[in-house]
Amino acid sequence: SRSINLAVVPGDGIGQEVVAQGLKVLAAVLPQDVKLDTKEYDLGARRWHRTGETLPDAELDSLKGHDAILLGAIGDPSVPSGVLERGLLLKLRFAFDHYVNLRPSKLFPNTATPLAGRPDIDFVVVREGTEGPYTGNGGSLRTGTPAEVATEVSLNTAYGVERVVRDAYERANSRPRKKLTLVHKNNVLVYAGHMWKNIFDKVGQEYPEVTTDYLHVDAATIFFVTQPERFDVIVTDNLFGDILTDLAAAVTGGIGLAASGNINPTGEFPSMFEPVHGSAPDIAGTGKADPTATILSVSLLLRHLGYENEAVRIEDAVAADLAERTSDTVRTTDEIGDALAVRVAS
Numbered sequence: 001s002r003s004i005n006l007a008v009v010p011g012d013g014i015g016q017e018v019v020a021q022g023l024k025v026l027a028a029v030l031p032q033d034v035k036l037d038t039k040e041y042d043l044g045a046r047r048w049h050r051t052g053e054t055l056p057d058a059e060l061d062s063l064k065g066h067d068a069i070l071l072g073a074i075g076d077p078s079v080p081s082g083v084l085e086r087g088l089l090l091k092l093r094f095a096f097d098h099y100v101n102l103r104p105s106k107l108f109p110n111t112a113t114p115l116a117g118r119p120d121i122d123f124v125v126v127r128e129g130t131e132g133p134y135t136g137n138g139g140s141l142r143t144g145t146p147a148e149v150a151t152e153v154s155l156n157t158a159y160g161v162e163r164v165v166r167d168a169y170e171r172a173n174s175r176p177r178k179k180l181t182l183v184h185k186n187n188v189l190v191y192a193g194h195m196w197k198n199i200f201d202k203v204g205q206e207y208p209e210v211t212t213d214y215l216h217v218d219a220a221t222i223f224f225v226t227q228p229e230r231f232d233v234i235v236t237d238n239l240f241g242d243i244l245t246d247l248a249a250a251v252t253g254g255i256g257l258a259a260s261g262n263i264n265p266t267g268e269f270p271s272m273f274e275p276v277h278g279s280a281p282d283i284a285g286t287g288k289a290d291p292t293a294t295i296l297s298v299s300l301l302l303r304h305l306g307y308e309n310e311a312v313r314i315e316d317a318v319a320a321d322l323a324e325r326t327s328d329t330v331r332t333t334d335e336i337g338d339a340l341a342v343r344v345a346s
């Protein structure tokens with residue numbers, strides 16, 4: 001019989017609240033014959049305050065044994081900036097070789113967006129997840145003095161670029177519009193930029209049906225706002241992808257709806273699914289957090305594990321729920337989770 005052995009890392013702030021709703025909907029959507037096992041991991045700010053640990057080896061090892069990881073949010077103002085980001089979130093992405101950071105953007109009905117009335121926005125950003133300026137490759141000389149010099153080197157390997165570009169072509173090839181846009185900045189970043197473009201063109205020869213396009217990242221931000229319907233699949237480096245996907249979320253319904261998957265396509269390591277938003281300490285505990293981004297991340301998780309019908313049921317439930325949401329219905333985190341759990345079960 002089928003089973004899912006899920007690791008749950010609620011993390012900090014609203015992470016706790018939204019993950020509870022994600023699990024509620026997951027339990028509601030799964031067929032009876034699928035056994036769901038969950039194990040919760042106490043990682044994040046509280047753990048760090050208590051023990052000084054971010055992600056001990058024993059826990060990393062144990063996480064490795066799961067089919068997938070559901071993560072809420074990491075970060076708290078009481079922890080110095082970067083400690084949990086590097087020591088926990090990025091450590092997981094790197095250790096489990098999550099080289100595809102998948103961030104879909106779809107304009108759902110009835111959502112607060114500067115682009116209302118543009119129903120045809122439906123694109124996905126394939127953000128490289130293990131290289132670029134995120135590798136911690138840099139340093140500072142004469143730190144804190146007026147003569148300080150700091151470097152933050154962007155690491156790009158042909159191996160790393162080719163595998164993520166190939167994944168993006170595969171995704172584009174399987175979508176109706178079959179369009180792939182490379183976003184970089186190769187008019188200035190000539191070494192990495194030219195390597196990305198050369199690899200993009202070379203791999204493209206294997207996908208004759210995919211239409212390709214190149215945009216500099218600054219121009220891409222304009223089109224995200226003025227012409228988002230031109231995009232289908234976008235492939236880009238780790239930092240450009242970080243920035244573009246916040247913008248994408250903002251123009252397609254807000255960060256409360258943006259889901260993501262940190263995917264290890266080879267299956268060697270568990271993939272990890274999380275909302276794009278952070279821990280929002282300002283609203284933690286108030287019941288104001290929208291769990292939809294986490295619930296849509298559960299949909300990505302199900303698709304990754306081969307439960308396509310269940311993944312679609314969640315997306316349809318969210319679309320139906322949003323269609324009925326109006327600006328004067330104020331619902332709590334729990335109420336939104338309940339409503340979606342009811343919809344996916346029926």
Ligand code: IPM
Pocket residue numbers: 085086089090242276
């Ligand atoms: C994200 C976040 C992270 C990132 C931070 C918290 C390290 O902004 O998931 O987009 O930059 O990748």
Ligand code: MN
Pocket residue numbers: 242243246
């Ligand atoms: Mn980000």
